[in-house]
Amino acid sequence: MTTVRTEIAEIAGAVPDPELRVVTIGELGIVRGAEKAEDGRVVVTITPTYSGCPAMDAIRDDIRAALAAAGHTDVEVRTVLSPAWSTDMITESGWAALERTGIAAPGASGTPACPRCAHRGQPTPVLQISRYASTPCQSLWSCRSCLEPFNAIKKL
Amino acid sequence: MSGLAERATTVDLLALGDDALIAAQRLAEWVSRAPTLEEDVALANIALDQLGAARMLLATAGDEDELAYRRDDRGFRNCLLAELPLGPGRGDLDFGWTMTWLLMLSAAQLLRYTDLAAGADEHAAGIGAKAVKESTYHLDHATQWMLRLGGGTEQSHRRVQEALDGLWPYGHELAEGIRDRWLALVEPVLAEAGLTRPADRWRPDGGRAGRHTEHLSFLLAEMQSLHRAHPGAQW
Numbered sequence: 001m002t003t004v005r006t007e008i009a010e011i012a013g014a015v016p017d018p019e020l021r022v023v024t025i026g027e028l029g030i031v032r033g034a035e036k037a038e039d040g041r042v043v044v045t046i047t048p049t050y051s052g053c054p055a056m057d058a059i060r061d062d063i064r065a066a067l068a069a070a071g072h073t074d075v076e077v078r079t080v081l082s083p084a085w086s087t088d089m090i091t092e093s094g095w096a097a098l099e100r101t102g103i104a105a106p107g108a109s110g111t112p113a114c115p116r117c118a119h120r121g122q123p124t125p126v127l128q129i130s131r132y133a134s135t136p137c138q139s140l141w142s143c144r145s146c147l148e149p150f151n152a153i154k155k156l
Numbered sequence: 157m158s159g160l161a162e163r164a165t166t167v168d169l170l171a172l173g174d175d176a177l178i179a180a181q182r183l184a185e186w187v188s189r190a191p192t193l194e195e196d197v198a199l200a201n202i203a204l205d206q207l208g209a210a211r212m213l214l215a216t217a218g219d220e221d222e223l224a225y226r227r228d229d230r231g232f233r234n235c236l237l238a239e240l241p242l243g244p245g246r247g248d249l250d251f252g253w254t255m256t257w258l259l260m261l262s263a264a265q266l267l268r269y270t271d272l273a274a275g276a277d278e279h280a281a282g283i284g285a286k287a288v289k290e291s292t293y294h295l296d297h298a299t300q301w302m303l304r305l306g307g308g309t310e311q312s313h314r315r316v317q318e319a320l321d322g323l324w325p326y327g328h329e330l331a332e333g334i335r336d337r338w339l340a341l342v343e344p345v346l347a348e349a350g351l352t353r354p355a356d357r358w359r360p361d362g363g364r365a366g367r368h369t370e371h372l373s374f375l376l377a378e379m380q381s382l383h384r385a386h387p388g389a390q391w
Binding site: 048050053054080081084085130131136140154 | 194195202204207208283297
């Protein structure tokens with residue numbers, strides 16, 4: 001039973017986020033639970049990052065497809081709201097994957113570091129261009145040193 | 157349907173859900189027309205947040221599609237502010253008008269969602285807690301723009317003051333029952349933006365009882381046309 005549950009959780013958690021393909025929904029903290037009920041039905045519980053996140057339907061479909069590929073065809077994907085998603089739910093490997101692709105963490109003070117210049121040690125000044133970016137969970141910034149724009153995950 | 161009468165809080169949920177749904181539809185008018193690309197994305201994201209909150213609230217109050225697509229104007233419980241055009245007249249899109257509208261609306265939504273989050277109904281509290289975080293961003297976005305427009309050029313100041321004068325009366329219905337707390341959020345922004353807080357005179361209402369302006373009918377005609385032509389349509 002434990003093995004099956006772990007397998008289901010791994011499959012569901014390994015589904016890539018439809019909009020940020022470099023991270024999995026497990027790493028983003030979107031998957032809240034995955035288990036097999038007594039009647040053999042698989043129940044996966046997910047939570048939205050933002051309530052209007054348009055990726056939620058795609059995520060539900062992707063979870064069902066991934067589990068179906070592993071032989072689990074009777075799958076129910078439930079959505080829960082509590083506790084509300086927060087950036088603290090993103091895992092360490094999730095942050096690393098985001099950073100590798102040029103998406104910055106919000107930073108302790110709410111000001112992110114430029115992902116291109118961060119490795120130089122000295123933090124470079126950055127400017128917020130917009131509180132909203134290509135996905136609801138990101139904001140748009142510009143580095144005043146390298147002048148490149150970058151996205152950062154919004155603190156929530 | 158779990159029964160509208162069963163949930164004591166449903167009247168509030170329906171009103172809140174309708175505020176968010178109608179606001180989402182209004183804001184969507186800006187898509188591809190905002191002054192900058194960043195603002196276009198911002199307004200679209202705020203509209204999406206509103207739609208997300210609306211879906212959660214309406215799905216709790218009943219069948220979300222039935223409620224969104226099958227009710228006539230008299231069945232909607234949104235406040236009048238939510239349905240007003242985002243400019244002085246029907247079909248107008250005025251940015252200062254929109255930011256004033258968003259400041260007023262999101263301040264009220266933030267307070268009502270905060271109250272919902274503290275309520276006894278666990279499911280509704282979850283929706284409230286989720287929406288509080290998003291409303292905080294909306295209020296902040298509107299605030300930043302009010303400061304820039306109010307303290308900007310002679311023209312930007314004049315136009316945002318006109319918007320404030322035009323929309324202010326609708327704040328009575330919007331913030332009914334929470335007016336003092338609402339004023340405590342809105343007035344400091346107006347003061348910092350150098351804008352004159354309008355005097356309280358006319359108090360249009362009726363939205364909560366289903367008596368709406370003509371603007372809601374036009375909005376619904378557009379929002380519901382596809383579903384009415386093709387009942388049950390999905391994509």
